[in-house]
Amino acid sequence: MVLSTPALCFPVRLLPFFNEVIYFVMKAIIVDNEQPAIDLLKMMLEEDGRIEVAAVFLKPREAIEKLESLQPDVVFLDVDMPVMNGLHLAERIRESGEHTEIVFVSAYRQYALPAFQYNAVHYLLKPITREGIAETVKRLLQRKPAASTSAAPAATDCPPSIKAECLGSFRVTDASGRLVKWRTLKTEELMAYLLIKGRHPIPKWDIISDLWNDLPDEQAHSHLHTTLYKLKKTLKSHGFTPLIDFSSGHYHVDFFGINGDWTEFEAFALSNEPVTAASEAAYKRWIEDYKGDLFGKLDYPWSLPYRERFAGYYQRMVIVVSRYWIKQGEHWVAESALLNLLEHCCCCEEAYELLLWIYFERGDRNSLVRQFKRMKQVLQSELGVAPRPAIMTLYREMLGKLGN
Incomplete structure (x- = not known):
């Protein structure tokens, strides 16, 4: 049952903050299956004056239904409730958005640890005291700093730069060049996951399936919320x-x-820029900057x-620009790029074929034979196949023309 509160006119509390005046009232809802507990908490919050109780609920499911329309800044949740307890309700709140703060209220200490997995602001023990309310409001104000009368620019107006290197390794550095150190390996993996997949909405179950498929659903949910909290906290620092x-x-x-x-690498690759004298430098830069597989050893x-x-x-870039260099007579540049490509993609037959042409045009029979043998051995050991018949024929013709 929803218990609507009458229209309340709270005095706006003026708070000193760096010699400015800040107007701040937070909107709250209370969810508890005991009416006396609701009445006491509501009275104490109103006495404080900085939190407006917009609605109270005896049933968690009714709170969920009204959450979107009420848009509370904070939800006070009793932990021990029938049908749906406060922890399950907190999970539903977190799924609906990250902007609503949560304060748990309980007579039992044993729920405190799991409660904070949901990034709770505070864990109030019953019986509630005015000191406990004051501490809660203090923490809420620290989490949600009020807007000052002199408007400050929004956080998104001029975001600080942060850099992520994903090719050949995985490193994230801040604007001052400091390396971001992740609290757990899973936090680091989630950051990598969101960077690559976050350009489009990501289904929650995809994240759970990809990162925590070995855990039961409830435990996986908990790990996701906790890891997201750690990730945001680390970046915020x-x-x-x-x-x-x-x-x-x-x-x-x-x-x-x-x-x-x-x-930037992908954008250039997808541009399909023709190789010309003007674009040659860009191709050279990108193939030199390619340090290895995405995330390096973090496979x-x-x-x-x-x-x-x-x-x-990377493979396509090297092949395309190497063909250009061979036509321009820059065999040594093409050879170097192709050999580097084979260090990353050892089974690329096109690279071997172009190297055979380079050694043939150079008249280097020994290198031609050596490279063909290497190709044959690698393809057999890695893929269990022989070189394509067209390459076999090309190789025999080259040997015949070079003679002994």
Whole structure:
């Protein structure tokens, strides 16, 4: 049952803050299956004056139904409730968005640890005291700093730069060049996941399936929320706040202000820029900047199709620009690029074929034979196949023309 509160006219509390006046009232809802507990908490919050109780609920499901329309700044949740307890309700609140703060209220201490997995502001023990309310409001104000009368620019207006290197390794650095150190390996993996997949809405179940498929659903949910909290907290400590929101079963991610080598690399690869005297330098720059597979040694299972995609971009760039260099007579430049390509993609037959042409045109019979034998051995050991018949024929013709 929803218990609507009468229209309340709270005095606006004026708070001193760096010699400015700040107007601040937070909107709250209370969810508890005991009416006396609701009445006491509501009275204490109203006495404080900085929190307006917009509605109270005896049933958690009714609170969920009204959450979107009420848009509260904070929800006070009793933990021990029938049908749906406060922890399950907190999970539903987190799924609906990251902007609503949560304060748990309980007579039992044993729920405190699991409660904070949902990024709770505070855990109030019953019986509630005015000191406990004061501490809660203090923490809420620290989480949601009020808007000052002199308007400050929004956080998204001029976001600090942060840089991510994903080709050949995975490194994130802040605007001052400091390396971002992740609290857990899973936090680091989630950051990599969101960077690559976050350009489109990501279904929540895809994240759970890709990162926590070995855990029961409830435990996986808990790990996702906890890891997201750690990720945002780590980035915030480096002066960067990404937008990570949840709606309609999907996470929406915006890493505005982030510079990434993989995004620029992919944009150039997809441009299909013809190789000319004007674009040659850009091709050379990108194939030299390619340091290896996406995320390097962090070969996350979910990243395999992305690793293959970027390796394909690199392979195509090298082949295209090497053909150009061979036509221009720059055999040594082409040879170097092709040999580097084979260090990353050892089974690329096109690279071997172009190298055979280079050694043939150079009249270097020994290198021609050596490279053909290497190709034959690699293809057999890695793929269990022989070189294509066309390459076999080409090789025999080259040997015949070069003679002994």
